[in-house]
Amino acid sequence: MQNLVIVESPAKAKTIERFLGKDYIVKSSFGHIRDLAKKGLGVEIENGFMPCYEVSPEKKKVVDELSKLSKKVDAVWLASDEDREGEAIAWHLTEVLGLPVDRTRRIVFHEITKNAILNAIENPRTVDLNLVNAQQARRVLDRIVGFELSPILWKKVKPALSAGRVQSVAVRLIVERERDIIAHNATSFYRVVAQFYSPQDEAKTIFKAEYSQRFNEKEQAIQMLEHCKQALFTVANSEVKPTKRYPAPPFTTSTLQQEAARKYGMSVSQTMSVAQRLYEQGLITYMRTDSVNLSQLAINACKQEITALFGEKYSNPRNYTTSSKGAQEAHEAIRPSYIDRREIEGSAVEKRLYDLIWKRTVASQMVPADIDRTTITIEVSGDDNHFVATGDTMRFDGFMRLYSEGVDDESQENDHAATLPFLQAGENVKYQTIVATERFTQPPMRYNEATLVKRLEELGIGRPSTYAPTISTIITRGYVEKSSRPSQKRNFTAVTLKGSNITEKVGTESFGAEKNRLSPTDIGMVVNDYLENQFAMIMDYNFTANVEKEFDRIAEGQMQWNDMIGSFYTPFHKMVDAAIETQTSTHQQARVLGVDPKSGHTVKARIGRYGPMVEIEAPEGGKPQYASLQKGQLIESITLEEALELFALPRTVGVYEGEDVVVGIGKFGGYVRHGKSFASLAKSDDPYTVSYERAVELLVEQRQQAAAANIPLKTFAEDKNLVIKNGRYGAYIAYKGKNYRLPKGSKPESMLYEDCLKVVNSTKK
Numbered sequence: 193m194q195n196l197v198i199v200e201s202p203a204k205a206k207t208i209e210r211f212l213g214k215d216y217i218v219k220s221s222f223g224h225i226r227d228l229a230k231k232g233l234g235v236e237i238e239n240g241f242m243p244c245y246e247v248s249p250e251k252k253k254v255v256d257e258l259s260k261l262s263k264k265v266d267a268v269w270l271a272s273d274e275d276r277e278g279e280a281i282a283w284h285l286t287e288v289l290g291l292p293v294d295r296t297r298r299i300v301f302h303e304i305t306k307n308a309i310l311n312a313i314e315n316p317r318t319v320d321l322n323l324v325n326a327q328q329a330r331r332v333l334d335r336i337v338g339f340e341l342s343p344i345l346w347k348k349v350k351p352a353l354s355a356g357r358v359q360s361v362a363v364r365l366i367v368e369r370e371r372d373i374i375a376h377n378a379t380s381f382y383r384v385v386a387q388f389y390s391p392q393d394e395a396k397t398i399f400k401a402e403y404s405q406r407f408n409e410k411e412q413a414i415q416m417l418e419h420c421k422q423a424l425f426t427v428a429n430s431e432v433k434p435t436k437r438y439p440a441p442p443f444t445t446s447t448l449q450q451e452a453a454r455k456y457g458m459s460v461s462q463t464m465s466v467a468q469r470l471y472e473q474g475l476i477t478y479m480r481t482d483s484v485n486l487s488q489l490a491i492n493a494c495k496q497e498i499t500a501l502f503g504e505k506y507s508n509p510r511n512y513t514t515s516s517k518g519a520q521e522a523h524e525a526i527r528p529s530y531i532d533r534r535e536i537e538g539s540a541v542e543k544r545l546y547d548l549i550w551k552r553t554v555a556s557q558m559v560p561a562d563i564d565r566t567t568i569t570i571e572v573s574g575d576d577n578h579f580v581a582t583g584d585t586m587r588f589d590g591f592m593r594l595y596s597e598g599v600d601d602e603s604q605e606n607d608h609a610a611t612l613p614f615l616q617a618g619e620n621v622k623y624q625t626i627v628a629t630e631r632f633t634q635p636p637m638r639y640n641e642a643t644l645v646k647r648l649e650e651l652g653i654g655r656p657s658t659y660a661p662t663i664s665t666i667i668t669r670g671y672v673e674k675s676s677r678p679s680q681k682r683n684f685t686a687v688t689l690k691g692s693n694i695t696e697k698v699g700t701e702s703f704g705a706e707k708n709r710l711s712p713t714d715i716g717m718v719v720n721d722y723l724e725n726q727f728a729m730i731m732d733y734n735f736t737a738n739v740e741k742e743f744d745r746i747a748e749g750q751m752q753w754n755d756m757i758g759s760f761y762t763p764f765h766k767m768v769d770a771a772i773e774t775q776t777s778t779h780q781q782a783r784v785l786g787v788d789p790k791s792g793h794t795v796k797a798r799i800g801r802y803g804p805m806v807e808i809e810a811p812e813g814g815k816p817q818y819a820s821l822q823k824g825q826l827i828e829s830i831t832l833e834e835a836l837e838l839f840a841l842p843r844t845v846g847v848y849e850g851e852d853v854v855v856g857i858g859k860f861g862g863y864v865r866h867g868k869s870f871a872s873l874a875k876s877d878d879p880y881t882v883s884y885e886r887a888v889e890l891l892v893e894q895r896q897q898a899a900a901a902n903i904p905l906k907t908f909a910e911d912k913n914l915v916i917k918n919g920r921y922g923a924y925i926a927y928k929g930k931n932y933r934l935p936k937g938s939k940p941e942s943m944l945y946e947d948c949l950k951v952v953n954s955t956k957k
Contacts, residue, residue: 194266198258198285200273203472204304208271211306212313217265219258221272225251226284228331233339235332240754241761243332247288255288262289267297269316274300274523275480276330276747277657279323286319293319303529304474326747329756333357333739336761337730340768341723348771349722350715350799354669358654358662360723361736363671365647367712367720369636374829376635381406382413382687386579386626388425388570390615397613398624401570401581410685413628416575417689420626424573427619431567436560439591441484441512442525442553445656446649448479451552453642454598456544457708460641461660466545467526474529475536476549480656481523482649484512486553490524493531494557502593508559527553551595558591566612570621583612623689630684638709641674652737671716675824679705714804714827718781726771729763782807786832795835797827806835820857837880846884853887855879866891908945916940916948927952 195216199205205218212218228234229244236242247255262268268291272278278300286293297316301308334357341355384403389396407413443451448467452458458466467479486494491509498507512525528550536546563584570579586592615621639647645659654662666672679702687696712720724731739760745751782798785806793809800807803820804827810816819838821830842856842865854865855873862873864887871894873879877886904915905923914927916934923940925932925948932955934940938947 195269196258196261196265196267197269197271199271200278200281201468201472203469207304207472207474208309211309216269217261218271219261220254221258221281221285222251222254224281224284225255225258225288228335234335237336237761241332241336241757243328245284245287258285259289262291269297269299269313270319271299271301271312273480274302274478275657276323276327279320280327280331283319283321283324293321302524303477304471305529322749323747325753326743329746329753330743332753333757333760336757337764340765341727341730344726344768344771345719345722349718353715353719355719355723356665357730357739358648358658358736359665359669359671360720360731361653361733362644362648362662363666363712363716363720364724364731364733365644366639366666366672366710367717369638370712370717370826371828373635373638374826376633378632378635379408380630380632380684381408382410382628383631384413384416384626384628386420387624388579388581388621389624390613390619390621392619393613395613399568399581399583399612401568401579403577403579405577407628410628410630410687414687414694417626417628417687417694419575420572420623420689421692423575425579425621425623426571426573427568427615427617427621428571428578429567429569429617430615433565433567434587435563435565437563437590437592438560439555439558439595440552440597442486442527442556443549444482444484444514444525445480446482446645446659448526448549449645449659450642451548451598452545453640455548456541458541458545459708460645460663462541463545464660466541470536470538470542470546470549473538475533475546476529477524477527479526481526482656483514483523484525485514485523486511486527486556487524490527490531490553491557494554497531497554498558502558506558506590506593509557512556525553555591555595558594559588561586561590561592562588568612568615581612585611626689628687630686632682632684632703638706638711640709644710651733652740653733655740666716667710670713671719672710672712674708674710675706676708677704677706677824679703712826714799714821717826717828718799726774727764727767729767783827785830785835788836795832797821797830797835799827806830806838808839822857841879843880845882845887848884848888848891853884853891855882855887864890869894905940906943908948910945914945914948914952916943925951 195212197205197208197212197216197218198221199208199218200221200223202220202222205220209216209218226245226247229246234244236244268289270282270285272281272285279298282298283293285291286296296318298319299312299316301312337357338354342353345353345355383406386401386403387398388401389398403416405416407416440447445464449460449463452463453460464479467476470476471479491511495507495509526549528546531550531554534550536543538546563586566581566583566585568581570581572578637643641663644663648654648659648662667674681700681702683698684701685696685698687694720731729735742751742756746753746756782796785795785797787793788795788808791808791811793811795806795808797804797806799805800818804825805818805820807819808817817839819835819841821827822838825834842854844852844854846853848866851867856863856865857879860872862877862879862882864871864873864882869891871887871890873882873890877890900918902917905918906916908914914925916923917926918940919931923934925934927948932951934943935951
């Protein structure tokens with residue numbers, strides 16, 4: 193054994209082992225082998241911000257194995273990923289295994305293919321300390337921010353909270369969007385659409401055209417329709433403009449996350465985890481990149497593939513330049529390792545994501561689609577406004593034969609699909625119907641994971657490796673929640689002119705449905721407001737983006753990492769000291785909602801010890817009343833009526849077997865209480881409206897389940913104290929007041945008395 197190759201993951205080790213001969217052993221470090229010390233800050237502030245690293249207990253075994261192997265071989269090759277994180281892993285390995293940094297071979301490759309691996313082995317380098325320092329700077333800075341901010345949040349807001357540099361800015365984006373939604377007041381307007389046809393057209397092709405003015409009042413719309421009864425409609429202009437639609441560039445980390453969300457509803461972390469599996473199997477190039485560049489080899493392979501599939505006229509080789517703010521790595525875009533491999537073996541989700549990457553890569557090298565966009569302007573006699581009809585005719589499908597990019601908001605997808613008849617200027621057209629429909633202004637859409645990543649990237653905040661962990665962190669910390677909202681119903685009015693008759697109809701439409709959108713929790717909003725108030729620098733979008741640029745400068749060797757941390761730490765620490773001295777406490781901050789009509793006392797919403805709540809202030813010498821907010825309710829937007837409804841629980845719905853049946857909401861959701869018995873409400877049951885009959889039904893069901901659980905599955909003549917029962921987590925042995933688990937895979941009915949005794953005697957006390 194002459195060579196040891198160390199990679200991060202076992203899957204990557206397996207793939208690389210296939211390409212290297214018997215002289216190489218490939219082992220995995222299972223990610224980072226050490227990190228900042230968990231106890232204390234883990235950074236020596238006075239000593240130039242030197243980090244204090246420690247090998248985590250669960251990695252000691254891995255480190256021992258790698259250490260023994262590294263002493264037995266002639267050469268150690270560090271083959272961790274090619275980004276800063278990978279470079280840091282390589283450096284930590286040199287430090288812990290005692291390998292000389294200047295002589296240890298570091299190899300990087302953008303794809304796990306035989307050519308790429310062998311090429312890397314032929315061209316090793318040493319560990320790039322500039323990249324390592326950029327990663328160290330990020331880690332140290334984030335630890336300092338978290339360590340110094342979190343105790344202030346515990347004291348001023350609520351215990352057990354924590355803060356992070358990039359996470360706090362991501363929460364700010366979501367809070368600002370929520371406030372825009374709360375502030376939005378839907379107003380209605382009338383949009384007028386006509387269906388026209390040309391009397392000269394034998395086929396009487398109907399086409400739609402929209403009126404150029406919108407009306408605030410129904411009366412204005414009716415007045416316009418009255419005018420249309422006698423008006424002449426003349427084609428003022430019919431124009432055909434040839435346009436081109438160009439393919440999207442190949443995927444970066446961010447655009448892959450966005451498209452996988454649009455097309456397959458995948459979360460950002462799920463996309464990254466599937467992409468990582470594809471990369472480690474050697475199927476795609478490295479999945480953390482903000483470059484849209486393709487290698488010449490890949491461009492040539494795409495040309496061959498397109499020509500074979502669709503013919504030469506569909507091929508248009510090109511390379512793209514990266515335009516995202518703060519793009520850093522000179523990598524390739526995410527593409528298949530072998531362009532001629534159209535399909536792969538694997539799980540359904542792996543196949544879907546691979547297919548998406550393959551189509552996007554190949555489509556990026558195809559010709560644009562040729563489209564004729566027709567615009568017809570129709571004048572209305574005696575009116576300064578006009579109707580406009582637009583339609584697209586595809587002359588050549590180009591890249592769209594293979595792939596079209598999705599959109600975040602379906603309303604953005606302007607429907608130009610209609611084919612318009614050929615009309616000449618001066619020609620008269622007639623209406624079949626003209627309809628003025630009431631429409632409503634829309635609030636901004638809440639972010640989903642992918643659109644949040646898009647916004648962070650536009651602002652230059654975060655990097656390909658940080659998007660997924662940032663979103664996971666803000667959800668885990670309870671500052672943001674991912675939720676779906678059912679649609680609501682509202683009425684709208686439609687006024688129709690047909691012939692010379694005007695009719696009016698009220699219809700119903702659904703609106704406001706949301707799936708997997710991000711909204712802030714009350715704690716998220718309170719923490720955001722506190723940080724913006726006390727730590728404006730940290731919460732500033734430009735400041736956060738500039739910190740990323742400074743990490744890039746460290747990676748390029750243009751800046752000392754300690755100096756960068758020092759210039760950040762001095763003003764930041766002053767803010768921390770000032771915040772500690774400031775006597776603001778969000779515990780007492782409350783939003784007054786109004787007055788309780790029953791008691792005449794003030795009703796307010798605030799953060800309590802157990803989370804967001806509403807309170808009816810106490811009468812003199814009495815106790816205040818409290819109620820927790822429900823899921824989806826916010827302190828900032830809850831109304832007095834909604835708050836008073838919360839005090840309706842617990843409510844007594846009737847008497848059963850001489851005892852009250854009480855419905856309430858507890859820590860684990862809605863419940864029915866009867867004496868000392870409890871039964872959970874189903875998800876479909878509303879605690880505020882559930883009937884007495886339904887509550888009793890749930891109590892009876894719960895009783896039957898409890899009785900069934902107590903009936904022994906098996907008894908033994910040898911000893912009546914020993915029984916097998918059915919419990920909440922499956923069958924178990926009960927013997928002399930103690931319970932014992934059944935061995936894995938054993939069936940209660942086939943257990944003998946001797947088998948049960950064996951379990952009882954062998955179970956540790």
